[in-house]
């Protein structure tokens with residue numbers, strides 16, 4: 473499979489290095505010529521879970537440059553969400569007939585790209601792998617996670633299985649017949665655990681202990697879940713059951729608290745990735761997380777005032793008009809009073 477990986481950041485660099493280490497001929501695209509030259513000089517090194525590898529990066533080039541191997545059977549899009557949506561149209565032109573574009577961002581990126589590009593070239597991808605980049609070319613795998621792939625329309629396909637076998641040489645890859653459900657399971661947590669933690673400047677375990685934090689979590693999650701259901705998605709179980717107990721389903725008043733406690737145990741101590749984006753002055757992915765919920769909700773006639781207020785708050789932080797703080801959670805609540 474002639475393969476291009478676009479984006480030599482944490483996930484793209486890790487995947488490229490592990491594939492190259494198996495002897496697979498992979499081309500890697502950077503944003504610009506400087507980035508390509510740097511990687512050619514340094515090579516790619518991975519440490520951490522899954523073992524260490526160190527490889528040369530012979531076929532690395534700027535994304536607009538001469539990419540060895542064009543046209544590609546598989547293009548893995550490993551940039552952040554906004555870059556993925558911007559660069560995807562010109563990448564689609566580099567696909568061989570029947571080739572697949574595999575975005576691996578969180579949130580609504582796969583769906584947005586499928587609508588934007590049409591023609592069924594988008595194969596859904598979602599990463600549960602955790603990776604960091606210490607410096608260009610130097611990566612650490614942080615967990616034993618996997619890459620999930622699947623058709624946006626649902627069901628199984630031969631191409632999903634081929635991609636699983638091909639990339640499975642390097643990392644664990646699973647195929648799901650319910651890709652949209654898997655996207656929503658992660659999106660529900662990104663909307664609430666990650667974004668609210670970033671706004672509060674803390675972990676979920678801390679903010680959920682404050683009454684405003686708990687109320688905001690509940691309303692954000694339930695709003696996003698209503699949009700998921702209205703879209704026809706069936707969120708599927710990851711670490712935690714994605715659909716909370718209903719108030720009167722016979723499991724008693726403590727059932728929702730127990731469900732929430734499971735989420736805190738699984739995700740409550742992680743530093744939100746969006747908070748790291750704030751600290752580094754980087755564009756966040758909120759437009760494809762809570763912003764995606766708002767746009768889809770509008771389209772489906774589901775009100776999403778809390779998620780809209782969250783997008784506003786993230787925008788204010790990004791513009792330097794506010795700083796992450798627990799008090800911002802109260803401001804978000806005030807901006808989205810109960811209907």
Ligand SMILES: NC(=O)c1ccc[n+]([C@@H]2O[C@H](COP(=O)([O-])OP(=O)(O)OC[C@H]3O[C@@H](n4cnc5c(N)ncnc54)[C@H](OP(=O)(O)O)[C@@H]3O)[C@@H](O)[C@H]2O)c1
Nearest residue numbers: 479480481482483502503535551552555559577599602603
């Ligand atoms: N890292 C994780 O553990 C993890 C886990 C789950 C999901 N994800 C998701 O996976 C995606 C990638 O995450 P990441 O952590 O790997 O991000 P990252 O470290 O920021 O890497 C993104 C890379 O893409 C490059 N890039 C941007 N625009 C480009 C373009 N037009 N052409 C070529 N390269 C371009 C960036 O270059 P510049 O530095 O020049 O901008 C950067 O090297 C995100 O959507 C993230 O939410 C990540």
